[in-house]
Amino acid sequence: MSIPDDHDESSAIGWISFSDLLMVGLIVLLLSTANLSNSRVELENRARQAELNLDREIVSNQEKIAKAEEALRIQESLATEIERLNFELSAAKKQEEHYLAEIARLSIVEMDLVDKTRQLTEATAELQRAMELLEEANAELLVARQELNSAQLQLSKAIQKLTESEVRLAEREKELTALKKYIAEAKIPDEKQLTLWRGMEKENASLKEQIGKLMGELELARKESMRLLTVVSDLETELKKQRADQIGAEVREQGFRQELLGIRTRNSGYGRVVFVVDCSGSMVRSSNSSDESRWDYVQTVIRNWLLLLPFQEVQLILFNNDVDVHPLPGEFISLKKTAESRRLDIQPLLTALKNTVPNQGTNTSLALRTAYEAENVDAIFLFTDGQPMLKAEVDTTSEDFRTLQNEVLDLIVREKQRGNAPPINVIGLGDYFSNRLAGPEQKHLPFGVFLTRIAQLSGGTFLGR
Structure with missing residues (x-):
């Protein structure tokens, strides 16, 4: 590396400036990288947190969806149940109406049954009365027939007695006639024959009087017999009527009994x-x-x-x-x-x-x-x-x-x-x-x-x- 000359002041200044700038840029770059790394970590953390939150949200939403589906099923089930209950309620109302109608009908039937029972009681009482009247009529007829038989027996005895008296009278008159003839032929009647004659005349007079009484009794007996025959005839007519009434009462009672039996x-x-x-x-x-x-x-x-x-x-x-x-x-x-x-x-x-x-x-x-x-x-x-x-x-x-x-x-x-x-x-x-x-x-x-x-x-x- 060459060292700049002291004489080249501007070049030194420019190099320092470039180096500084380069250093600054490097520092800035390192800082930016560090910041970027921190941001990435933070972003990753945020992403993981967001993913966790999303997972929780998804689970929560799935639970909500399951609950919603369950609620929907319950709602549908409740709707079905409500529909069924409404149907049953409608059927129950119809059944109730039927029962009310049946109760009303049974009430009418009960009233009719009570009325029929009352009518049966009346018919039974009517039949009982008819039977009592029939028994009374039978008793009266029996008594009347007994009286008629007694009267006819008395009449028969009176006729027999009258016949015997008439026979005796005829015999006495015959004897008296013979005695009269004997006295007429004898010219002089003896005392014995006259006494006999007077006795026979007296007896004949008594027999005639007795026959007269018997004739009167016979006539009364005949009238009583006719009266009793009329009474018996009337009683027999009444008995027939009573029997007809009894049959009618029996028929009415039988009809009511049949209705009650169903x-x-x-x-x-x-x-x-x-x-x-x-x-x-x-x-x-x-x-x-x-x-x-x-x-x-x-x-x-x-x-x-x-x-x-x-x-x-x-x-x-x-x-x-x-x-x-x-x-x-x-x-x-x-x-x-x-x-x-x-x-x-x-x-x-x-x-x-x-x-x-x-x-x-x-x-x-x-x-x-x-x-x-x-x-x-x-x-x-x-x-x-x-x-x-x-x-x-x-x-x-x-x-x-x-x-x-x-x-x-x-x-x-x-x-x-x-x-x-x-x-x-x-x-x-x-x-x-x-x-x-x-x-x-x-x-x-x-x-x-x-x-x-x-x-x-x-x-x-x-x-x-």
């Missing part, structure tokens, strides 16, 4: 009915209400209905595995209107029931097919306590139950389509709504539901006992 018939007719009675082995069990067997209960009900309800013709079908028809298939027993006659008319049916011993299974389908074979039937009454089955006891889970049930229900539908549709009034006995009878897997209808379905399909009614 029995349904075709076209409101009661002419021809068929009683279809289950006599399977289970009918010997006790009924729900007492120790009385179901079979005894059925006999009592049928007897009372036949006596009280206005049926005109009746047929009885007893069924278990088979059927037994009384009096015969296609034939009916005619029932008269008077109570005494009806008791005699229904006796063969009651005897058939009494002589039957319940046993075997329950072939309901065969029994109803037999009932449908009768013509112009107004109503069928089905008394039963068991599922349709072909054996006395079977497994309640058996598919046979469903088959036999469907067979019965299909039969009713087919007969209705044919136009043969007498209502079936079902009288269920025993534990007909027990779950045991439905089977654990519900393979067939519960027995009570099955019985009500029979009544509904046929247009009849179900009566639980």
Whole structure:
């Protein structure tokens, strides 16, 4: 390196200045590099911090998005639930309206039932009065007939006595005539003959007087007999009227009893009915209400209905595995209107029931097919306590139950389509709504539901006992 001359002052100054400048520039450069490095570090730190902040923000946003999505799902679920609740509320309101309408209808039915019960009470009282009047008329007629018989007996005795007196008088007159002839022929009557003659005349006069009295008594007896005959005739007329009133009262009472029972018939007719009675082995069990067997209960009900309800013709079908028809298939027993006659008319049916011993299974389908074979039937009454089955006891889970049930229900539908549709009034006995009878897997209808379905399909009614 050359050293500048002392003489070259400007050059020295310029070199120093350049060196200084170079040094300054280097220092500045170093400082700038240091600053740049610091700035880079700071920027990197800031970038890392910003990245961390961004990551946190992303996580926070993701959580917010998840929460928002969850809230949206909850909102959608709530909207669905609200819609369902609104639907259920609407259905509940309709159900409430239905219940209110049903309550109103039942209130009307209850009022009608109360009115019908009152009318039944009045009809029963009227029937009782008619029966009392009939008994009084019968008693009066009996007394009048007794008096008439007594008067006729007295009249007969009076006639007999009068006849005897007339015979005696004729004999005395004959003797008196003979005595008069004897005295006339004898010219001189002896005292004995005259005494006899006077005695005979006196006796004849007494006999004539007695005959006169008897004739008067006979006339009075004849008049009394005529009066009593008129009384008996009037009483017989009144008795006929009382009997007619009693029959009318019985008919009205029977009508009210039928309405209270809810029995349904075709076209409101009661002419021809068929009683279809289950006599399977289970009918010997006790009924729900007492120790009385179901079979005894059925006999009592049928007897009372036949006596009280206005049926005109009746047929009885007893069924278990088979059927037994009384009096015969296609034939009916005619029932008269008077109570005494009806008791005699229904006796063969009651005897058939009494002589039957319940046993075997329950072939309901065969029994109803037999009932449908009768013509112009107004109503069928089905008394039963068991599922349709072909054996006395079977497994309640058996598919046979469903088959036999469907067979019965299909039969009713087919007969209705044919136009043969007498209502079936079902009288269920025993534990007909027990779950045991439905089977654990519900393979067939519960027995009570099955019985009500029979009544509904046929247009009849179900009566639980």
